[in-house]
Amino acid sequence: MINAFHSNWTTPFFSAQKHRKYYIDYFEILTTILSALKWRENNGSIKMVTDSIGKEYYEYLGIDKIWDLGIDTSLDNIKNINPKLYWAAGKIYALKNEEAPIVMMDTDFIVWNKLNCFKNEKGIYVIHKEHLDNKIYPDIKDIILNNKYEINKSFDYTELPCNTAFVYIGNNDFKNYYVDTSIDFMQNVNIGNDTIRNMVFAEQRLISLCAKFLNYNINSIYELEYLEKNTQKDFTHIWGYKQEMRKSYVVKREFCIKCINRILKDYPEYKKIILNIKEFKDYLIKL
Numbered sequence: 001m002i003n004a005f006h007s008n009w010t011t012p013f014f015s016a017q018k019h020r021k022y023y024i025d026y027f028e029i030l031t032t033i034l035s036a037l038k039w040r041e042n043n044g045s046i047k048m049v050t051d052s053i054g055k056e057y058y059e060y061l062g063i064d065k066i067w068d069l070g071i072d073t074s075l076d077n078i079k080n081i082n083p084k085l086y087w088a089a090g091k092i093y094a095l096k097n098e099e100a101p102i103v104m105m106d107t108d109f110i111v112w113n114k115l116n117c118f119k120n121e122k123g124i125y126v127i128h129k130e131h132l133d134n135k136i137y138p139d140i141k142d143i144i145l146n147n148k149y150e151i152n153k154s155f156d157y158t159e160l161p162c163n164t165a166f167v168y169i170g171n172n173d174f175k176n177y178y179v180d181t182s183i184d185f186m187q188n189v190n191i192g193n194d195t196i197r198n199m200v201f202a203e204q205r206l207i208s209l210c211a212k213f214l215n216y217n218i219n220s221i222y223e224l225e226y227l228e229k230n231t232q233k234d235f236t237h238i239w240g241y242k243q244e245m246r247k248s249y250v251v252k253r254e255f256c257i258k259c260i261n262r263i264l265k266d267y268p269e270y271k272k273i274i275l276n277i278k279e280f281k282d283y284l285i286k287l
Contacts, residue, residue: 001044002118002168004103006036006067008050009075009090010057012083022053026279027245027252029061030259031238032107036066037267039105042114046105049094051075062273072097082190085198089186091164092203096179101170109165110236117221118168124211124218125168127235129160136200137161143201149188152181152213159212161205162220165237171216178210256283 010022024032039046047069048058055071058064064071074097081089095104101121105111109127118125130137140157169175182202189198211218222235238255245252260283264271275284 002101002103002115003044003069003098004039004046004105005069005072005094005098006032006046006048006105006107007075007090007094008048008054008107009078009083009088009093010051010053011078012087015083022057024057025242025246026283027238027242027255027259028108029063029277029279030256030263031110031236033063033066033263033270034259035105035107035110037263037270038110038112039103040068041266043111044103045069047072049075049090049097051078051090061277061279063277066270080187080190082186085190085192085195086186086202087195088199088203089183092179092182092186095169095175096183098175100172100175101168102175104164104167104169106165106237106239108238108242111166111234112236113234115234118170120170120219122170123168124170124174124207124216125221126162126164126207126218127166127237128163128220128222129208129218130163130204132158132160136197137205138197140201143194143198144189149185151185152209154213155209156212157209159208161200162207162218164204164207165239166221166235167207174211174214174216177214178207181210182206253283256280260284 013022036046045068048054048067049072050058052073054075055064055073058071075090075093078089078093083089091104095102140151144151185206186202192198208218245255260274260280263274274280
């Protein structure tokens with residue numbers, strides 16, 4: 001059995017939507033519930049690493065008990081990070097405080113079955129590697145705007161970046177070097193307006209660069225081309241589907257109803273919790 005963690009740093013929400021009350025999209029509340037409960041059912045224990053506002057929100061929803069390892073508020077301590085530029089920095093800070101072997105998993109990522117893919121318990125596994133698209137993964141010279149910061153000159157930029165929605169790390173030496181390098185980058189390269197390229201470099205490209213530098217191999221659970229065929233049944237990641245749901249109430253409603261039905265079917269003990277979440281009222285009427 002393997003320990004895992006979710007993470008949620010709420011500061012980026014307020015940097016983008018000042019004076020608004022904190023909330024999480026309904027569909028992501030539901031994937032969070034399924035992600036945590038399915039992991040516990042099939043693979044191990046899981047915690048949520050967030051901040052005080054995140055903890056209060058999960059308690060307000062009544063879902064704080066879905067994480068059997070509890071809720072950690074250590075992301076209150078993030079300092080010297082631009083939350084607009086590095087909106088996913090909470091993942092890296094959460095990983096810093098965990099001991100390997102550990103799984104870092106996004107709240108919109110669901111593992112449906114028992115995993116048997118970690119043949120090397122001290123290894124590094126990601127769901128898949130990414131293509132080197134210059135629009136997302138540009139030359140390092142196009143990112144670093146601070147002349148005082150110097151990145152490792154031995155990094156091999158031919159290494160493919162990794163999708164980090166799901167990562168298994170079995171080695172503390174690698175984990176520590178990766179998170180320290182990423183945090184150093186985010187704290188020093190903190191100007192500009194590109195909210196995609198800087199963040200994915202700090203998170204998804206540096207993991208590959210650090211691994212190659214330390215002579216660790218990163219294993220892909222699936223090849224990207226295979227995942228694009230949509231034939232596997234082990235994982236669901238709704239990242240690309242979020243925009244469709246935000247644009248269409250009908251699409252969002254259908255997805256949320258499917259999730260609610262799955263939770264009620266697989267985890268009937270959570271029925272009262274689901275029925276008490278007032279945000280789901282419109283969907284529950286349709287059931």
